[in-house]
Amino acid sequence: MLKGLRIRMARGRDIPGLLTFFIRLDRDLYARKFYRAYRCDGLNVLLSLLSLTYALLICNNLRHYLGRFYIFVVLWYRGSCAGVCHISVRKQENRLVGSYGIAIDRAFRGRGLGLMISRYALLLARKLGVERVYLRVDTDNSRAIKLYRSLGFRVCGRTREFRYFTDSYVDQLVMKLELTAECGRKNHSS
Ligand SMILES: CC(C)(COP(=O)(O)OP(=O)(O)OC[C@H]1O[C@@H](n2cnc3c(N)ncnc32)[C@H](O)[C@@H]1OP(=O)(O)O)[C@@H](O)C(=O)NCCC(=O)NCCS
DSSP states (O other), X not given: OOTTEEEEEOOGGGHHHHHHHHXXXXXXXXXXXXXXXXXXXXXXXXXXXXXXXXXXXXXXXXXXXXXXXXEXXXXXXTTEEEEEEEEEEEEETTEEEEEEXXXXXXXXXXXXXXXHHHHHHHHHHXXXXXXXXXXXXXXXXXXXXXXXXXXXXXXXXXXXXXXXXXXXXXXXXXXXEETTSOTTOSOOOO
16 A cells, blocks of 8 residues: 555545646556547547546536536545546436446556545445446456456446547447445455
């Protein structure tokens, strides 16, 4: 565990740090796929700014945005953002359902931080009353899939997604986690 590491909900004053984090991520292939960015750098920056605007809305406690809740958790290490995890929440047949996303700075991967920040965000989601969380992940993103399985996510479908970035279709797994069960348990079989 890194000394000086902090995990918490995003705040308004995090915006400059988040901006540099998202710009750094845009140079990363998986992150580009994750945020469905386009080849053009100007657009990448624009998408980053849109993400930040979204973050700003949450930071200002505008928790209802287009009828959705939004959980945006940040990981800080020595004044810079080392990762983010977000869960957008919507109502589906009178139940709260979340869509999950995560990105950890390349320099901080493989140290258990993905697991840590995810558990924190999932705990907040459960406290909000979210019963089920979904995500989509590329079939070749083995590191992310391993993380999701550790958290208790199970494969519940498969899709093909067109990517402007690669000009091709990418196979994706749809995974879900029931939050009524204890999340973050290890050694689940799928
Ligand atoms: C996916 C991602 C969030 C994982 O974060 P992380 O901090 O590296 O993950 P952790 O260190 O918590 O490791 C999680 C699991 O992956 C395993 N892992 C670590 N490095 C790995 C690697 N290179 N290959 C495969 N598995 C790996 C760990 O052993 C751990 O499994 P365990 O709990 O069974 O030991 C991070 O790699 C990332 O930000 N990637 C780019 C963005 C992205 O792909 N987001 C997901 C889109 S769906």
